[in-house]
Amino acid sequence: MKPIYQRLNLFIDGQDAYTFVPVEPVGAQSLTIHRATGDIVLNAPNTPVHPTASRYGKTIYGILGMISLALSEYVIVMTGREHRARLMGHDIYRAADFDILPLNPNVSVQNPPHPVEGHLLALVRSHLFGGHFLFSYGWDLSRRLQAQWQDRDNEGRMALWEVADDRFFWNKFLQSRLADTDIAHDLSPYILPIIYGTFDMRTVYIHGHRIQLCLISRRSRYRAGTRYFRRGIDHEGHVANFNETEQILLVDEKAAGRLSLAENLTHKLSFTQIRGSVPVFWAEVNTLRYKPDLQVMDLQETVDMIKVHLRDQVSQYGSQSLINLVNQKGHELPVKEAYERAISQIEFPDVKYQYFDFHNECKHMRWDRISVLIEKMQEDLVQQGYFHLDTAQDKAVHMQTGVVRTNCMDNLDRTNVVQAALAKWTLNQQLKAIGVVSDNEELEDFEALTRGFREMWADHADLISKAYAGSGALKTDFTRTNRRTKIGALQDGYKSLTRYIKNNYFDGARQDGFDLVTGAWTPQKNPVTSSSLIADTRPLIIRSVPYILSFALFMICAGLTLPRTSDYSLLYYFMLWFVIASLAVMFMMVHGIEYVSWPRLIPPTDIIYYKGPGFRSAHNGKGLTGPLAQKLDLSGQSNGFGARLLLNGRKRALTVTGMEEGTKKRVD
Template identity: 90%
Template structure:
C-alpha cells in the first residue's frame, strides 16, 4: 500500500499560495494550493520553496481536505494528534487539533467579515473538535480484518484512500477536491482518510500466551447525525446511527517465559457485529417534553427501502440475524410493530428476525437474563462464526459468514449491553478453540482479561452514545462490573437529564455540523441569501417569553432576601411572580416546538408536519390551535431556539440559503 506522509511543513507565500513540504523523505514532491484560483499542483521532486514564503508555526500531521463555504474555500489541516496504540505493526492515532486555512486572502477565520460565514465556520470547527476521529498512515482502519485479508493482493497496488470502505470514509466529502482531480493517484501520499469511531487495545498474559484484545467501531457517514434528528431509514436505504463493531483477538503462542514485544502473532481472530436504527420511516418530534411525540410514517416505499437496506447488509456481511430490543408495550410499541410488519413482507432467505423483550426479561436488575437471548441465537452465532487466521497455514482457518444486527430505540444502551454479551460469548469460544483456555475455564476466571474486556466495551459504549445522544451510555455499570447497581442507576438519571438538555437545546447546531462536513448540504457562494440561517423571525412575544421567565425567577430569588416588613405584602409579591413564571412555562410547553434547537441546513419540516398514513402519539408543542394549518419556518431560527409558526392553511416551499427544502448534495 502506498505510504502517506506523516509530517508536513507548511509555507505560506503571502496571499498567493500554500505549499506543503513533506518532512520525510527529504526531496519528496511538495504540494501547492493556489489561493486565487484554488488550483492544486504537485511540484517536481526537490522543488525549492519560494524565498518569499514564510513557514507556518505548527507541524501538519495530515490534510483532512477542503470545504467551500459562503465567502471562501478552506483547507482543513490536522495540527495535533494523539497516539492511541500500535496494531499489526502500525501506529493508530486520534486527531486532536485542527486549523482552518482560507484560500480567499480577504477572509479571516478568526474574525469573519460576514456573520453567516462565521456561523458556518463555527459549525465546522465544533464538529471537528467534538468528534472522535481515528486514523493510521499505513493501516486501513475502515475495513475489517477479514476483508483486508481477502483483498490483500489488490490493496498492495492501491493507495489507502482507494481501498477505504466508502461507508466509513468520514472525510470523503472534504477530500473530494483532491480525489476528483486528474492527478488523484499522484496526490495519494497527501490524502489521509479518517474514521469516526472508537479504538481501544489491551495486552494480557494467560498460560504463557501473550494476548492482545482490540475493539474498533466505525460510524457510517450516511444518514449521520444526532439522536432525534436522524432516526430510521432514508430513501437510499441508509439507516441512522449505523455502526460496525469489530473485536480483534491476537494471540502469540511463543511468548511463554518472556515479555514479548514482537508484533507478530500466531493467531488473528475477528468478530463483527453491527447496529442501526429500526429500518422503517419513523421519527421522534421534540416538544420540550421529556418524551417526544413518536411518529411512524407508513410510506409506500417502506418495504422497498428496508429490503434495499437488508440486501446491502447481506451482500456486505452475509446472513443477517436481526435482534430487536424495542419494548413491546407502551411508548415504543408502534415502532416494534412497524418493524415486524415490514420485515414480514421482506422475503430475503438470509435474514432472520428475533425479538427480545429486554426490559421485561431483565427487570429488577436481572442482567444475567441476557443468557436467554444468547440461547435463542446460539445456532446463528455458531453458524456465522468468526474470522480466524493461523500463521502456520496458508489459508484462513475459518470465515465469518454473517452478522448479528442489534437495535433498540436509540441503538445505544440496551444495544451496548447485548453486543457486549455476544462478544464475550464469542471470545470465550475463540480462546478455547485455539487452546488458550481449557473446556472448564471461562474468561471471568482471569481477572486482567475480564476487567480489560469490560472496560473496553464500557468506554466504547460511552463514546458511541456521546456522538449520537450527547452523553455517555446508560447501564455501563453492568458492562464494567457485571452488576447493575443503584449508584449506576443514579448516574443514568443524570445522563438522561443531560441528554434531554442537549437534545432539545443544542443538537440542532450539532446536526448542521454533521450535514455540512459530510456534504449532505452545501452552501451557495452568497452569504446574503443565507442570512436567514442566523436570524430569528419569530414574533416578539415568542422571543420574549424566556426572558420574562428568567426575570420572574430572579425576582422570586430576590424576594427571599428582601427585608420582611410584612409577611402579608410578601405573599402578594411571591404570588404575582409565581403566576407569571407559571404562565410563561405553560406558554413555552404549549408552543414547545418553537423553543427547540432545530437543524437549519436541512430542516425537519416534512417530518414535523407529516399528514399521511401512520401513527402519531400526540401533537404537542404546536400552539393552542393544534397542528392544523401550522407550518414551521425553520429558516429563521436563532442559535438554540425554535422558529416561527405560520398560521395559514397552505403549504409553502421552504427555502434555506436560496435553495428549496430537500435540495441538497450527497457525495457518494
C-alpha cells in the same frame, strides 16, 4: 500500499499559495495549493520553496481535505495527534487538533467578514473538535480484518483512500477536491482517510500466551447525525446511527517472555457486529417534553427501502440475524409493530428476526437474564462463526459468514449490553478453539482479561453514545462490573437529564455540523442569501416569553431578600410573579417546537408537519388546537394566533433555509 506522509511543513507564500513539504523522505514531491484559483499542483522532487514564503508555526500531521463555504474555500489540516496503540505493526492515532486555512486572502478565520461565514466556520470547528476521529498512516482502519484479507491480492499499489470502505471514510467529501483531480493517484501520499469511531487495545498474558484484545467501531457517514434528528431509514436504504463494531483477538502462542511484535502474532481472530436504527420511516419530534412525540410514517416505499438496506448488509457481511430490543408496550410499541409488519413482507432466506423483550426480561436489575438471549442466538452465532487467520500457515482457518444486527430505540444502551454479551461469548469460544484456555475454564477465571474486556466495551459504549445522544451510555455499570447497581442507576438519571438538555437545546447546531462536513448540504457562494441561517425569524411574542420567565424568576429571588413587616407582607408579591412565571412556562410548553434547537441547514419540516398515513402519539408543542382554540381564534383552521405563529414563523424560516440555501443531496 502507498504510504502517507506523516509530517508536513507548511510554507505560506503571502497571499499566493500554501505549499506542503514532507519532512520525510527528504526531497519528496511537495504540494502547492494556489489561493487565488484553488489549483492543486504536485511539484517535482526537490523543488525548493519560494524564498518569500514563511514557515507555518505548527507541524502538519495530515490534510483532512478542503471545504467551500459562502465566502471562501478552506484547507483543513491536522496540527495535533494522540497516539493510541500499535496494531498489526502500525501506529493508530486520534486526531486531536485542527487548523482551518482560508484560500481567500481577504477572509480571516478568527474574524470572518460576514456573520454567515462565521456561523458556518463555527459549525465546522465544532464538528471537528466534538468528534472522535481515528486514523493510521499505514493500516486501513475503515475495513475489518476479514475484508482486508479477502482483498489482499487486489490492492497492489493502491492507496489507503482508494481501498477504504466508502461507508466509514468520514472525510471523503472533504477529500473530494484532491481525489477528483486528474493527478489523484499521485496525490495519494497527501490524502489521509479518517474514521469517526472508537479504538482501544489491551495486552494481557494467559498461560504463557501474549494476548492483545482490540475493539474498533466505525460510524457510517450516511444518514449521520444526532439522536432525534436522524432516525430510521432514508430513501436510499441508509439507516441512522449505523455502526460496525469489530473485536480483534491477537494471540502469540510462544512463551510470554519472548519479545514479540504484533505483526508476528500467530493467531489473528476477528468478530464483527453491526447496529443501526429500526429500518422504517419514523421519527421523534421534540416538543420540550421529556418524551418527544412519536411518529411512524407508513410510506409506500417502506418495504422496498428495507429490502435495499438488508440486501446491502447481506452483500457486505453475509447472513443477517436481526435482534430487536424495542419495548413491546408503551411509547415504543408502534415502532416495533411497524418493523415487524415490514419484515413479515420480506422473504430473504439469509435474514432471521429475533425479538427480545429486554426491559421485561431484565427487570428488577436481573441482568443475568441476558443469557436467555444468548441461548436463543447460540445456533446462529456458531453458524456465522468468526474470522480466524493462522499466520503460521498463512491461511484463513475460519471465515465469518454473517453478522448479528442489534437495535433498540436509540441503538445505544440496550444494544451496548447485548453486543458486549455476544462478544464475550464469542471471545470465550475463540480462546478455547486455539487452545489458550481449557474446556473447563471460563473468561471470568482470568481477572486481567475480564477487566480489560469490560472497560473496553464500557468506554466504547460511552463514546458511541456521546456522538449520537450527547452523553455517556446508560447501563455501563453492568458492562464494567457485570452487575447493576443503585449508584449506576443514579448516574443514568444524570446522563438522561444531560441528553434531554442537549437534544432539545443544542443538537440543532450539532446536526448542522454533520450535514456540512459530510457534504449532505452545501452553501451557495453568497452569504446574503443565507442570512436566515443566523436570523431569528420567530414572532416577537415567541422570542419574548423566555425573557419574561427569566425576569419573573429574578423577581422571585429578589423578593426573598426584601425586608418584610410580617410573614404575609410579600404574599401578593410572590403570587404575582409565580403566576407570571407559571404562565410563561405553560406558553413555552404549548408552543414547544418553537423553542427547540432545530437544524437549519436541512430542517425536518417534512417530519414535523407530516400529515400522511401512519401513527402519531400526539401533536404537542404546536400551539392550542381544538374547540377552545377555534373559539379564541387560536387554531390553524381559523388562521388564528397559535397556528399562524408556527406556520408563518418557524416553518417559513426553516423551509426557506432548506430550499434556497443550496440544499442538495450528496452523490458519491
